[in-house]
Structure formats: structure tokens, C-alpha cells
Amino acid sequence: MTMEYTLVPLCEYAVTIRFADRIDERVNDVVHEVAARLEGARKEGIIEMVPAFSSLTVYYDPFVVGSAADVCAWLREHLKSSEPVVRPPARTVVIPVCYGGELGPDLAEVARFHGMTEDEVVALHAGGRYRVYMIGFSPGFAYLGGLSPRLATPRRRVPRTMVPAGSVGIAGAQTGVYPLATPGGWQLIGRTPVKLFDPHGEKPSLLSAGDIVQFRPIGREEFARWERER
Structure with a gap:
């Protein structure tokens, strides 16, 4: 992934990865690339990933995964990966x-x-x-x-x-x-x-x-x- 991002704790069971503040196909491509990457690395306690225009929100079970800081550390680990991601073709x-x-x-x-x-x-x-x-x-x-x-x-x-x-x-x-x-x-x-x-x-x-x-x-x-x- 080559785009900068910001991690924003949304509540006690969700963290949002914010890539930009605009509607743009390239930004949305990054959102779905990251969603596919995290889906491939999903661990116990990660409940759902919800893509939006320019952000991705990760919902988790704090009793299984831990605090927002623990989730953010897991996200940073996988967001810095340079391995290619195979996304399924758009339906x-x-x-x-x-x-x-x-x-x-x-x-x-x-x-x-x-x-x-x-x-x-x-x-x-x-x-x-x-x-x-x-x-x-x-x-x-x-x-x-x-x-x-x-x-x-x-x-x-x-x-x-x-x-x-x-x-x-x-x-x-x-x-x-x-x-x-x-x-x-x-x-x-x-x-x-x-x-x-x-x-x-x-x-x-x-x-x-x-x-x-x-x-x-x-x-x-x-x-x-x-x-x-x-």
C-alpha cells in the first residue's frame, strides 16, 4: 500500500482507517485492497470490515482482541506489508x-x-x-x-x-x-x-x-x- 493513512478509534469496539477526505476511484481502490489484505490476515475477534468512500472501519470484540491500541498495532503491522494482494474481480x-x-x-x-x-x-x-x-x-x-x-x-x-x-x-x-x-x-x-x-x-x-x-x-x-x- 502506498497511500498515507490515519487510524481513528471510533468507539470501544471499532477503529477506522482513514485514507483521504474525497470521493476518488484510486482512493476507493486502496480501501478495497486493504480490506482484502486484512481479510486474508483476519484473526479471532475481528468481526467485520466495512468499506466506505475513503475509509475502512474494522469492528472487533474487545474481550477477544484487546484494546484499540492492540487493534491499531495489528493494523499497522499489515498495512506496512508490500506483498501483492489478489482482489476478486468486481461483480x-x-x-x-x-x-x-x-x-x-x-x-x-x-x-x-x-x-x-x-x-x-x-x-x-x-x-x-x-x-x-x-x-x-x-x-x-x-x-x-x-x-x-x-x-x-x-x-x-x-x-x-x-x-x-x-x-x-x-x-x-x-x-x-x-x-x-x-x-x-x-x-x-x-x-x-x-x-x-x-x-x-x-x-x-x-x-x-x-x-x-x-x-x-x-x-x-x-x-x-x-x-x-x-
Whole structure:
């Protein structure tokens, strides 16, 4: 690893490794490289490693591992290693989206904001390749990087009190999918019939940090068929 870092005790059972304070693919690559390195050296008492935009938080059992100082010493030992790390290839997840209409009520406004047609917005959005930088905000909510600068759109001035699950939105330079019905202020341009979070599933969240997401436009009939089959 060639990037500088800071170790920050988060609480009595977690330490955060902070590499930078910006959203950047190279920084995120380092986060996942370090996660893979530590996973390969995992010892008893290390519970979970949670990657974010530019940091990695390591959760541990203090009754097994010891104090934060002990964990930090273990982290420094492995962070200074120069041995190459083999990361598994990124998984690509294709998500069908029905754009516009009642399922994407802000599509027309996004198109007007950018001086485009609705079809141009859909083509540009669906033509992107998006990296899952982190999961947060609500269970299964993936923050996606890779949105075309031509689609960057401010959030709504007045957030909605309830956004339907599956809604695909834009906020600033990011896009994302609401896995659950929650309040939100993102510009809604479509909706997916795919369930992104199932608390009863073996893997509750469809998406994980490091995945690649591609959106596939579908019509209203196909959307309804997906919902019936689900």
C-alpha cells in the first residue's frame, strides 16, 4: 500500500482507517485492497470490515482482541506489508429500470434543467457504469459513483416525506436506488422492480461495496411482469 493513512478509534469496539477526505476511484481502490489484505490476515475477534468512500472501519470484540491500541498495532503491522494482494474481480449487477411517468416523476424536470429530452436523459443515465462506493443512509442503499457530469442535478428544494422502494434518483453528482420506502430529496427519474434489500435473505443487500451497477431501461409492461413474478 502506498497511500498515507490515519487510524481513528471510533468507539470501544471499532477503529477506522482513514485514507483521504474525497470521493476518488484510486482512493476507493486502496480501501478495497486493504480490506482484502486484512481479510486474508483476519484473526479471532475481528468481526467485520466495512468499506466506505475513503475509509475502512474494522469492528472487533474487545474481550477477544484487546484494546484499540492492540487493534491499531495489528493494523499497522499489515498495512506496512508490500506483498501483492489478489482482489476478486468486481461483480456486475444489471438493474432493470422503468423511467419516467408516475415511476419517475422528476424525469421531466431533470431534462428541463439540462436542456435535454427525457429520452436523452434516460440514454445517458442507462449508458453509465457505476461503482458502488459504499452502503449507507438506510439498509442496502448503495452510493454510486460514475454519473455523467451532464446529469448532475441539485436535490429537490422540498424533500418528499415518502419515496417508494425501488426509486432511482439523482442528487448532485451521484445516482442511487432507494431499497426501502423512506423520506428523501433525490430527483426521481425511474423505478426498478428488483428488491434491493431483503432482511430475511441469506444476503440481505443485493449490492455490496465494490460492485459495478448497470441500468437497463424497461417498459411499463415488463415492470409489471417483474412485480407479478416477484
